[in-house]
Amino acid sequence: xxxxxxxxxxxxxxxVGRDASPDEIQRAYRRLARKFHPDVxxxxxxxxxxxxxxxxxxxxxxxxxxxxxxxxxxxxxxxPDGVDAATWARGRAAAGRRDRGSRSRGFNQDGRVDFDTDGxxxxxxxxxxxxxxxxxxxxxxxxxxxxxxxxxxxDEAFHGGTRSVTIAGPNRTRTLEVAIPPxxxxxxxxxxxxxxxxxSGSGPDGDLYLxxxxxxxxxxxxxxxxxxxxxxxxxxxxxxxxxxxIATPGGAVxxxxxxxSSCGRRLRxxxxxxxxxxxxxxxxxxxxxxxxxxxxxxxERRLFEELAKSSTFDARRRR
Amino acid sequence: xxxxxxRVPLLAIEQFAGLAGLHPDMARRLVSLGLLEASQDAxxxxxxxxxxxxxxxxxxxxxxxxxxxYAGVGVVIDLLDRIAELEAALHARPDYGGRP
Numbered sequence: 001x002x003x004x005x006x007x008x009x010x011x012x013x014x015x016v017g018r019d020a021s022p023d024e025i026q027r028a029y030r031r032l033a034r035k036f037h038p039d040v041x042x043x044x045x046x047x048x049x050x051x052x053x054x055x056x057x058x059x060x061x062x063x064x065x066x067x068x069x070x071x072x073x074x075x076x077x078x079x080p081d082g083v084d085a086a087t088w089a090r091g092r093a094a095a096g097r098r099d100r101g102s103r104s105r106g107f108n109q110d111g112r113v114d115f116d117t118d119g120x121x122x123x124x125x126x127x128x129x130x131x132x133x134x135x136x137x138x139x140x141x142x143x144x145x146x147x148x149x150x151x152x153x154x155d156e157a158f159h160g161g162t163r164s165v166t167i168a169g170p171n172r173t174r175t176l177e178v179a180i181p182p183x184x185x186x187x188x189x190x191x192x193x194x195x196x197x198x199x200s201g202s203g204p205d206g207d208l209y210l211x212x213x214x215x216x217x218x219x220x221x222x223x224x225x226x227x228x229x230x231x232x233x234x235x236x237x238x239x240x241x242x243x244x245x246i247a248t249p250g251g252a253v254x255x256x257x258x259x260x261s262s263c264g265r266r267l268r269x270x271x272x273x274x275x276x277x278x279x280x281x282x283x284x285x286x287x288x289x290x291x292x293x294x295x296x297x298x299x300e301r302r303l304f305e306e307l308a309k310s311s312t313f314d315a316r317r318r319r
Numbered sequence: 320x321x322x323x324x325x326r327v328p329l330l331a332i333e334q335f336a337g338l339a340g341l342h343p344d345m346a347r348r349l350v351s352l353g354l355l356e357a358s359q360d361a362x363x364x365x366x367x368x369x370x371x372x373x374x375x376x377x378x379x380x381x382x383x384x385x386x387x388x389y390a391g392v393g394v395v396i397d398l399l400d401r402i403a404e405l406e407a408a409l410h411a412r413p414d415y416g417g418r419p
Contacts, residue, residue: 033384033385034385037380037381037384037385038380038384039377039380039381039384039395039399040395040399050384054384140340141340141376141379141380141383142339142340142372142373142376143376144376144377144380145373186410186411187407187410187411199376201340202340203340203376206373211410
């Protein structure tokens with residue numbers, strides 16, 4: 001909310017200089033409108049940017065409004081016609097000291113609301129009165145759906161949980177508690193009804209979709225719901241077969257390594273992968289990886305040399 | 320806004336127009352432009368599925384926000400949908416490691 005107290009300069013919002021030509025202003029506006037239109041850019045912040053850009057353009061594209069904005073800044077709509085900048089500045093300073101209880105307002109000939117004191121923010125009323133008239137066709141329109149990425153850990157994806165998600169946006173920065181169902185997968189969309197773009201008029205707000213991204217895990221690699229894991233074994237375990245305890249996301253399980261398992265062999269444990277709320281869980285795929293000791297003891301060296309002498313196995317011969 | 324108490328699978332044009340914040344004539348025009356989908360019954364009346372309400376909102380936002388005509392809105396919507404599909408397909412690739 002902090003961003004709103006100090007309103008940004010309209011020229012700054014459009015990224016143009018104060019001496020920009022109407023043509024430059026239009027060009028800057030069109031470029032930004034394309035970039036931040038809530039249907040083009042799903043980022044929750046885009047709608048706020050789009051609103052700011054449109055508001056800035058509304059003012060700066062009207063020669064009269066622009067002149068008054070240059071003179072009086074964001075207050076220009078409160079300033080009655082025919083008042084010069086110096087008088088207004090003096091009047092404002094005096095009004096600040098006066099009692100703010102009495103305020104009056106009126107409509108002048110061109111339909112604008114004029115306020116001669118600044119006790120409250122009349123621009124809200126101005127927008128209510130003229131907002132729809134200035135944008136024909138933008139009546140009660142539902143808000144756009146928005147999309148933002150939510151990166152969760154492998155464990156959160158596997159077990160589910162709740163996550164506080166802070167959605168940015170100068171007017172609507174808010175924190176939501178999001179329940180993550182167990183077994184979400186990469187790219188899955190979690191829908192938060194009514195948390196998307198604000199509707200205009202009585203139009204309902206859009207939905208916010210959180211697109212799940214799962215952060216890489218040090219041991220487990222995901223492919224859809226299948227979980228891949230490396231299974232390190234010694235050369236003799238790979239040759240003779242063994243039964244090893246292997247860590248899976250759901251806890252340790254015993255896995256049988258059949259004799260004659262070469263590097264790269266994939267051993268499948270059915271339904272030990274990512275759970276599936278609507279069906280069978282994925283599989284766990286353990287890939288055999290043969291490790292040898294970096295240095296050999298005298299005994300190990302002797303046995304390996306003996307094996308090398310008596311074995312007829314050629315690892316490089318094509319089968 | 321009124322909420323139907325029973326589940327209605329299809330909306331009559333007045334009902335649809337009310338929900339979408341459109342004049343019924345405008346809803347008819349958007350159908351003939353191929354921007355909204357509606358089915359026609361034997362008497363020629365148009366019936367809309369509820370999903371078309373958000374489609375109509377999207378059309379109005381694009382038209383007003385980007386100063387597009389309805390033909391342009393149609394192109395933009397087709398392209399945005401295609402991009403969304405392609406991005407989803409790209410993310411689904413196992414070798415896609417980066418962030419957009």
